[in-house]
Structures are given as structure tokens and as C-alpha cells.
Amino acid sequence: MQQFGIRPEEPDDWWEVEALYDLCFAPGREALSSYRLRDDVPPVVGLSLVARDGQGILAGAIRFWPVHVGEHDALLLGPVAVHPTHQGEGLGGYLIHAGVEAGRTKGWERVMLVGDAPYYARFGFLPLQGVEMPPPTNPDRVLGLELTSGVWADVHGPVTRWTR
Ligand SMILES: CC(C)(COP(=O)(O)OP(=O)(O)OC[C@H]1O[C@@H](n2cnc3c(N)ncnc32)[C@H](O)[C@@H]1OP(=O)(O)O)[C@@H](O)C(=O)NCCC(=O)NCCS
Numbered sequence: 524m525q526q527f528g529i530r531p532e533e534p535d536d537w538w539e540v541e542a543l544y545d546l547c548f549a550p551g552r553e554a555l556s557s558y559r560l561r562d563d564v565p566p567v568v569g570l571s572l573v574a575r576d577g578q579g580i581l582a583g584a585i586r587f588w589p590v591h592v593g594e595h596d597a598l599l600l601g602p603v604a605v606h607p608t609h610q611g612e613g614l615g616g617y618l619i620h621a622g623v624e625a626g627r628t629k630g631w632e633r634v635m636l637v638g639d640a641p642y643y644a645r646f647g648f649l650p651l652q653g654v655e656m657p658p659p660t661n662p663d664r665v666l667g668l669e670l671t672s673g674v675w676a677d678v679h680g681p682v683t684r685w686t687r
Pocket residue numbers: 547548603604605606609610611612613614615616617637638639641642
């Protein structure tokens with residue numbers, strides 16, 4: 524990833540990242556149920572990252588939100604997107620690894636997301652049983668990663684908006 528400058532997202536990056544997400548996702552992305560968990564909640568400071576190419580043009584971005592799962596805390600990974608001109612170069616994987624490791628450093632123990640299991644399996648994400656995203660969400664797409672061994676065991680219930 525030497526060709527990209529990667530650093531935490533700052534407030535001035537916000538609308539450029541939104542434009543990248545608009546480009547990379549289907550129209551209406553904000554109607555997805557996962558966005559109801561993000562309404563009026565800021566992303567986790569320091570974990571959300573932007574990657575810029577040598578000209579300073581945004582090439583990729585990842586954000587993380589805090590959520591509750593039942594009585595427990597978790598990081599909600601996403602959205603993550605890489606500009607179509609840079610997809611397949613390893614940048615998405617780099618951003619996911621870097622963001623997750625930053626979360627571990629800050630003391631987070633579990634990460635979840637809604638996404639394609641075949642892609643996220645390579646990072647260790649596995650389907651979560653009994654973790655209920657706001658409907659409509661395909662339960663097969665609700666995936667989790669343990670940053671401390673065993674922390675998803677016995678964690679069940681609805682995923683709700685962060686309230687602290
Ligand atoms: C998904 C995304 C972030 C991956 O970023 P990237 O930089 O292209 O990914 P990487 O270069 O790290 O990895 C590429 C590999 O992931 C695979 N991959 C990408 N998206 C995939 C998917 N949805 N399902 C399965 N595999 C996928 C590619 O086939 C490639 O496989 P290979 O390593 O065997 O060749 C990027 O393609 C993107 O922005 N897509 C549109 C937005 C999106 O779908 N975001 C994820 C929401 S769940």
C-alpha cells in the first residue's frame with residue numbers, strides 16, 4: 524500500500540467519503556437498515572480511515588460505528604469502499620486489517636458487519652447466530668470477528684443504536 528497515504532478520517536474528509544460511497548454502492552444505500560444504527564451517532568474516532576493516491580485523490584475509505592448487541596458493545600464495520608479504478612489492488616483488505624487492528628489497540632473486543640461472507644471470511648469473519656440486525660437484513664450476511672477469543676459466544680439479541 525505504499526502508493527497510498529492512509530490516515531484517520533478527519534471532519535473535512537466527510538463529504539468526499541460520502542461521494543465515494545455513493546459511487547461504489549447502489550443508489551439508496553442510506554435506506555439500508557444498518558444506517559439506522561448510524562443516525563445521529565458519530566463514527567468511532569481514529570478507526571475510520573481514508574486512503575489517498577499520490578495526487579491526493581480519495582481511493583478508499585472505511586468507517587466504524589459503535590453499537591450495542593444485547594447488553595454488549597461491538598464495532599460495526601462499514602461502509603468500506605475502494606474507488607473502481609483501484610479495486611483488486613489489496614487496498615480494501617488493507618483498510619479492513621488496519622481498522623480492525625486500530626480497534627483492537629483501543630480495547631474493542633468484537634467486530635460485526637453486514638456483508639458478503641465469501642469476501643469477509645478471509646479476515647476471519649464468521650456468520651453470527653442470534654445477532655439480530657434491524658429488519659430487513661438477511662441473517663446470513665450478519666458476520667462477526669473476535670478480537671479476544673470467545674467474545675461472541677453467548678452474545679445474542681438485537682443490535683441497537685449506541686446510547687452512551
Ligand atoms: C469490496 C471492496 C471494498 C474490496 O476492496 P478491494 O480493494 O477491491 O479488495 P482487495 O483488493 O483487498 O481484495 C480483492 C479480492 O476480494 C474479492 N472480492 C471483492 N469483493 C468481493 C465480494 N463482494 N465477494 C467475494 N469476494 C470479493 C475479489 O474477487 C478479490 O479476490 P482475490 O484476492 O481472490 O483476487 C471493493 O471492491 C468495493 O468498494 N466494492 C464496492 C463497495 C462494496 O461492495 N463494499 C463492501 C460492502 S459489504
